[in-house]
Amino acid sequence: MVGRESMLNAMFGWRKTMGKWTTMIRACAGISAAAVMGLAATASAQDAATEESDRGYRVWTVAELGFNSPVYHKIQFGRDGTYFDYVEEGGQDVLFPFMRLSVEAKFGERHNVVFLYQPLDIQTQVLTEREVVADGAVFAEETPLNLRYGFSFYRASYMFDLITSERTELGVGASLQIRNATISFESGDGTLRRVRRDVGPVPILKVRGRHTLENGVWFGAEIDGFYAPGQWVNGSTDTEVLGAILDASVRAGLEVTPELDAFLNVRYLGGGADGTSSNQDGPSDGYTRNWLNLVIVSLGFNYNLI
Secondary structure: OHHHHHHHHHHHHHHHHHHHHHHHHHHHHHHHHHHHHHHHHHHHHHHHHHHHHHHOEEEEEEEEEEEEEEEEEEEEEOOOOOOEEHHHHOOOOOOEEEEEEEEEEEEOOOEEEEEEEEOOEEEEEEEOOOOEEEOOEEEOOOOEEEEEEEEEEEEEEEEEEEEEOOOEEEEEEEEEEEEEEEEEEEEOOOOOEEEEEEEEEEEEEEEEEEEEOOOOEEEEEEEEEEEEOOHHHHOOOOOEEEEEEEEEEEEEEEEEEOOEEEEEEEEEEEEEEEEEOOOOOOOOOOEEEEEEEEEEEEEEEEEEOO
16 A cells, blocks of 8 residues: 555656646746747847848938918019019019928938929919000900919929938939920910920039938938029020029928828028020010019928838
């Protein structure tokens, strides 16, 4: 009997010991599996970072939405035409929607390209307060007048970063802007109309900078501008027109996620032309005087695509 009890006790003790070892083995297996998964995730992240570094480029899109406020805008069609004030007598004394879209890319550490589209199409209806003459058309006082000022443009830019670091960038370069203009004066009944249409290249100089703080808040500024006479404005050697453009902005933003930035932007967009073009048809003598000054406030987003 004693021997039997000893055998039973030994068997029960062995089972308890084996149970403890089984538990320990399972725990070790779980820890090992977790460690392997963690190492795999780390390796995957490192591989992704290496892939991004090896790729050598980054692509993102920028969108701005807000309003523009014309603070000064006058135009004259024809040397005998009226120097018409859009703000005081053309209905541009209110705010108008603003939108800007671009796709940007950085190659290597210092090369940047930007493709931008800027729609600008302001349409108003007024009752003339005086006689208005545009390219020989006479709109009598108190005539209902439909006005359109369309001056959308496309812009391609290249910049080289003079300063590039983890937090600071400063780049300089040049742009080629293509204007797509349609400007019209039309009586309310449609019986009298004058329209100017024009597509042409505009060379521009460009500078842009940005500095990011440790907390992810950043500040930036960007300037596109030129001042040039004659063929440099219209791309034609037989055209004598003085022209200028300035597109300057300051902004403050925040890194919301690694893929997304949000920013507030204040922009001045202005310029114009004064001179005579020889490429005009119809009743126009080709003379134009057109100067525009807009103040723009917008909310913008940068989103990384690649």
